Amino acid sequence: MGKSSLKEDFKSRVDYEELMNCTRCGFCLPACPTYIQTGGNEASSPRGRIALMKAVADGKKEPDEEVEAQLNECLGCRACEPACPSGVNYGHILEQARAVIQEHKSHSLPIRMLRKAVFQWLFLDRSRMETVHRMRWMYEKTPVQKLMRKSGAFRMLPGEAAIMERVMPGAAPPKKAVRPPVQAVFQDNPIKKVAFFDGCLMSTMFTETNQNTLYLLEKSGCEVVVPDTQQCCGALHAHAGETDGAVKLAKQNIEAFEQIDADFIVTNAGGCGAGLKEYPFLLKEEPEWVERAKAFSAKVGDISTLLVELELPPMKLEAELVTYQPSCHLENVMKEKGNVEKLLRSIDGVTYAAMPDKEQCCGSAGIYNLVQPEMAMKILDKKMTDVRHIQAGIIVTSNPGCLLQMKAGIEREGLTESVRAVHIVDLAAEALKQAELAGTAAK
Amino acid sequence: MLDQTIKEQLTAITGEERFSDTHEQRVVYSYDATPGFQSEPDGVIRPASVQEVQQIINVCREHRIPVIPRGSGTNLCAGTVPSQGGIVMVFTHMNQILEVDKENLTMTVQPGVITLDITKRAEAEGLFYPPDPSSMKISTIAGNINENSGGLRGLKYGVTKDYVLGLEAVLANGEVIRTGGKLAKDTAGYDFTKLLTGAEGTLGIVTEAILKLVPKPETKQTALALFHNMEQAAESVSAIIADKIIPATLEFVDQPTLQAVEDFAQIGLPVEAGAVLLMEQDGEPEVVQRHMEAMQQICKEHGAISVRLAQNEEEAAALTEARRSALTALARRRPTTLLEDATVPRSKLAEMVRFIEETAAAYEVEICTFGHAGDGNLHPTCMTDVRDHAEMERVEEAFAAIFAKAVDLGGTITGEHGVGEMKSPYLEWKLGHAGVEAMKAVKQALDPDNILNPGKIFAKDTKKRIVLGGGSRG
Numbered sequence: 001m002g003k004s005s006l007k008e009d010f011k012s013r014v015d016y017e018e019l020m021n022c023t024r025c026g027f028c029l030p031a032c033p034t035y036i037q038t039g040g041n042e043a044s045s046p047r048g049r050i051a052l053m054k055a056v057a058d059g060k061k062e063p064d065e066e067v068e069a070q071l072n073e074c075l076g077c078r079a080c081e082p083a084c085p086s087g088v089n090y091g092h093i094l095e096q097a098r099a100v101i102q103e104h105k106s107h108s109l110p111i112r113m114l115r116k117a118v119f120q121w122l123f124l125d126r127s128r129m130e131t132v133h134r135m136r137w138m139y140e141k142t143p144v145q146k147l148m149r150k151s152g153a154f155r156m157l158p159g160e161a162a163i164m165e166r167v168m169p170g171a172a173p174p175k176k177a178v179r180p181p182v183q184a185v186f187q188d189n190p191i192k193k194v195a196f197f198d199g200c201l202m203s204t205m206f207t208e209t210n211q212n213t214l215y216l217l218e219k220s221g222c223e224v225v226v227p228d229t230q231q232c233c234g235a236l237h238a239h240a241g242e243t244d245g246a247v248k249l250a251k252q253n254i255e256a257f258e259q260i261d262a263d264f265i266v267t268n269a270g271g272c273g274a275g276l277k278e279y280p281f282l283l284k285e286e287p288e289w290v291e292r293a294k295a296f297s298a299k300v301g302d303i304s305t306l307l308v309e310l311e312l313p314p315m316k317l318e319a320e321l322v323t324y325q326p327s328c329h330l331e332n333v334m335k336e337k338g339n340v341e342k343l344l345r346s347i348d349g350v351t352y353a354a355m356p357d358k359e360q361c362c363g364s365a366g367i368y369n370l371v372q373p374e375m376a377m378k379i380l381d382k383k384m385t386d387v388r389h390i391q392a393g394i395i396v397t398s399n400p401g402c403l404l405q406m407k408a409g410i411e412r413e414g415l416t417e418s419v420r421a422v423h424i425v426d427l428a429a430e431a432l433k434q435a436e437l438a439g440t441a442a443k
Numbered sequence: 444m445l446d447q448t449i450k451e452q453l454t455a456i457t458g459e460e461r462f463s464d465t466h467e468q469r470v471v472y473s474y475d476a477t478p479g480f481q482s483e484p485d486g487v488i489r490p491a492s493v494q495e496v497q498q499i500i501n502v503c504r505e506h507r508i509p510v511i512p513r514g515s516g517t518n519l520c521a522g523t524v525p526s527q528g529g530i531v532m533v534f535t536h537m538n539q540i541l542e543v544d545k546e547n548l549t550m551t552v553q554p555g556v557i558t559l560d561i562t563k564r565a566e567a568e569g570l571f572y573p574p575d576p577s578s579m580k581i582s583t584i585a586g587n588i589n590e591n592s593g594g595l596r597g598l599k600y601g602v603t604k605d606y607v608l609g610l611e612a613v614l615a616n617g618e619v620i621r622t623g624g625k626l627a628k629d630t631a632g633y634d635f636t637k638l639l640t641g642a643e644g645t646l647g648i649v650t651e652a653i654l655k656l657v658p659k660p661e662t663k664q665t666a667l668a669l670f671h672n673m674e675q676a677a678e679s680v681s682a683i684i685a686d687k688i689i690p691a692t693l694e695f696v697d698q699p700t701l702q703a704v705e706d707f708a709q710i711g712l713p714v715e716a717g718a719v720l721l722m723e724q725d726g727e728p729e730v731v732q733r734h735m736e737a738m739q740q741i742c743k744e745h746g747a748i749s750v751r752l753a754q755n756e757e758e759a760a761a762l763t764e765a766r767r768s769a770l771t772a773l774a775r776r777r778p779t780t781l782l783e784d785a786t787v788p789r790s791k792l793a794e795m796v797r798f799i800e801e802t803a804a805a806y807e808v809e810i811c812t813f814g815h816a817g818d819g820n821l822h823p824t825c826m827t828d829v830r831d832h833a834e835m836e837r838v839e840e841a842f843a844a845i846f847a848k849a850v851d852l853g854g855t856i857t858g859e860h861g862v863g864e865m866k867s868p869y870l871e872w873k874l875g876h877a878g879v880e881a882m883k884a885v886k887q888a889l890d891p892d893n894i895l896n897p898g899k900i901f902a903k904d905t906k907k908r909i910v911l912g913g914g915s916r917g
Contacts, residue, residue, distance in 0.1 A: 017778065020778040020779075021774065021775070021778065023476065023478065023770075023771050023774040023780055024474055024475065024476050024477075024478075024516075025476050025517065025578070025770065025771045025774075026476055026515055026516060026578060026581050026582075027578070027580065027581065027768075027771060029515060029581045030557075030580050030581050039535050039536070040515075040533075040535035040538075040555075041535075042471040042472060042516070042533075043467050043468060043470075043471045045471075047471075048471040051470055051471050051473070051474065052467065052470055052471065055470045060470070061466060061467075061470055062466070066465060066466065066467040067467070070467065084771070085707050085768040085770070085771030085772045085774070085775075086771045086772070086774040086775055087706075087707065087775050
């Protein structure tokens with residue numbers, strides 16, 4: 001075959017300097033959700049996983065199922081990184097190791113087809129996402145959905161698939177789900193020129209959130225451009241070890257946004273934002289792209305950060321206790337913290353209550369809840385106990401995966417009557433509209 | 444590798460889910476926080492009761508298998524590296540706080556309780572457990588007891604041994620002993636509580652501890668003093684103590700350490716200063732106020748550029764937290780970070796600091812220094828690369844010179860990290876031949892088969908440093 005072995009690839013492609021940077025101090029252990037959920041299993045900790053990767057690189061451990069299982073069990077939430085005084089880029093080593101293992105893996109035919117369909121077909125082209133969205137709308141509008149639910153077919157699928165199918169937002173009618181025009185918001189004297197990265201899932205499954213994002217940006221005085229050649233951010237590819245797909249998408253996105261001289265590239269999904277921030281790392285082997293990637297990533301930021309900076313008009317809601325489950329990647333990778341909380345505190349009527357252990361991942365973690373359902377459910381159950389404890393009526397999130405996971409948690413706990421989960425953008429838009437209505441009524 | 448029969452005996456005690464000898468488990472329990480030391484055990488076991496610990500010890504004694512008790516593996520002396528193989532005993536299933544006794548001011552805990560949970564629980568009861576090693580967020584109490592860990596509050600409050608009133612331990616012969624009790628006074632025979640504390644698991648396996656609590660100080664204040672150089676800071680420390688002030692914390696950090704910590708914590712530390720003193724006093728408000736003012740004055744008299752008082756608890760916590768991260772923050776600079784904890788009488792602090800600087804220059808190695816200035820416990824930390832053998836040899840020589848100097852000044856080779864395997868070659872420098880022999884006699888009497896954490900404290904050869912080369916010895 002002439003192909004290098006898994007062992008050789010592990011040695012040459014997983015950054016050994018980075019593995020060496022771990023001093024094994026153990027400060028990451030209390031930050032790691034899987035270490036906590038396994039009752040303190042060192043192998044399920046960042047330090048343990050780094051030790052396993054280093055043992056493979058040193059030729060002391062076979063790169064076998066044990067190693068792969070541990071790397072798969074990792075949520076990739078990267079809560080260990082802010083806890084690490086040595087500054088180990090754990091997320092980077094994890095993705096390198098996963099990529100090497102992935103390349104050498106011979107999946108069973110159904111898995112191979114599924115991975116191909118997801119990573120090399122669906123998420124690689126926006127128009128395909130839109131096609132799938134139209135099919136989903138049809139599914140919901142015809143009796144097929146009812147039949148499927150009744151048949152219990154979803155219970156045969158792994159993990160949370162059955163609950164997820166129920167909590168997914170209804171597909172917007174294809175007519176409404178059309179992408180906004182390139183020049184989405186005009187302003188006579190714009191405060192900022194913003195380019196909107198609208199995200200492949202956000203723009204199909206969470207159409208309303210994207211429309212509300214444009215609405216908030218308009219209200220805060222921004223001009224907004226939505227480049228129509230943008231693609232999926234590629235984060236899911238990178239996390240799953242599909243580096244080639246991630247690189248391809250990164251280049252397309254950099255090109256799409258380079259044409260617009262925006263002050264700010266805004267996202268409303270922590271997972272996507274983090275993916276975009278990682279482009280310089282993703283493209284580090286290609287010198288002609290690195291600088292372009294850096295220029296691109298430097299402009300990327302979350303909608304919450306931009307809104308806090310710009311100041312929105314007054315917002316108002318019915319009196320309610322609100323909590324916030326941060327997106328791990330928004331905090332740990334984008335390193336944008338505290339802005340969602342600031343927005344919540346600025347809404348008249350909202351009492352903000354901090355979620356206990358909010359820096360602990362909710363268990364959604366991309367597609368983790370589908371592929372590692374047992375661990376994901378343990379983590380979610382702990383989270384929902386905390387929600388019950390603080391008695392919040394609204395759980396705010398800043399990423400679509402977290403939103404679905406919170407909805408699933410509410411459903412599982414039978415809290416649908418008393419608690420709702422909502423994206424910060426949707427809550428802010430709702431509060432802005434209510435305040436406007438109240439203002440008009442007062443006049 | 445373990446025989447099938449031994450595996451069956453061990454599994455019969457804990458069940459399959461709490462004993463493992465997979466290669467994954469053997470890799471991840473082959474190290475602690477000490478650079479350059481790694482060795483795989485033959486298995487990992489997680490007892491859930493003192494009876495299970497007894498049964499495990501009995502099996503291991505029968506087959507002469509080493510037993511290495513391990514908490515969270517944060518020690519810095521290779522104290523929990525299974526250097527002779529054997530079974531690593533992990534206490535994640537014995538992690539309960541059993542009782543808080545407010546009448547006797549004690550807390551009874553199982554070995555696997557995280558130190559911070561003890562601190563928090565005490566505070567929730569209006570009480571105080573003072574020992575605060577830098578790893579307290581994840582270290583376990585039995586780990587602290589076995590290493591007799593110190594911390595930032597050592598100067599005023601003492602170290603772990605000052606807060607252990609009683610222990611339950613399983614000896615190498617499988618018997619359980621209970622030492623001390625909820626007692627302020629107890630002269631019944633040898634003080635085995637103190638003997639087991641700091642014994643690094645070589646004399647018995649701690650299975651329960653009675654800890655002493657004290658009333659929570661009413662108030663606390665934190666200040667940061669900036670100096671042009673380390674000597675000014677060291678002189679200020681001596682002057683503060685001479686003025687009969689015992690601060691709760693008196694920590695110093697040199698410039699390179701400060702820079703590394705700021706890179707990590709990003710809380711606006713004054714990286715331009717040559718040295719920094721972190722000062723903390725707790726107690727009654729009037730006393731705290733008076734002491735903070737006096738310390739401020741003393742620092743200024745000794746050339747402090749400025750003294751800044753933390754304005755609120757958040758700011759104070761950020762400062763102490765930043766100091767706690769000093770070691771690993773330094774690790775950002777080079778692949779390998781070697782940390783020592785040579786300790787001298789505090790009157791010799793300035794002299795020792797100067798010696799470390801000269802030694803680093805003489806051996807052409809990079810050594811940063813921070814540590815517990817108030818109690819003379821220094822942390823000279825060397826940033827190097829284990830793969831560079833020539834440099835590693837110079838590092839070894841530099842540290843040997845530092846240890847020798849510390850002992851000459853009436854100090855010790857280790858103040859709070861323990862001897863473990865790492866510092867065992869230097870033990871005799873501190874104790875003398877007769878001192879080491881007396882300790883060996885105790886070990887021989889209590890563990891004649893040498894199954895409890897063998898290879899720790901006592902080295903085969905004195906002086907010559909045994910391990911430094913290579914990233915791993917696995």
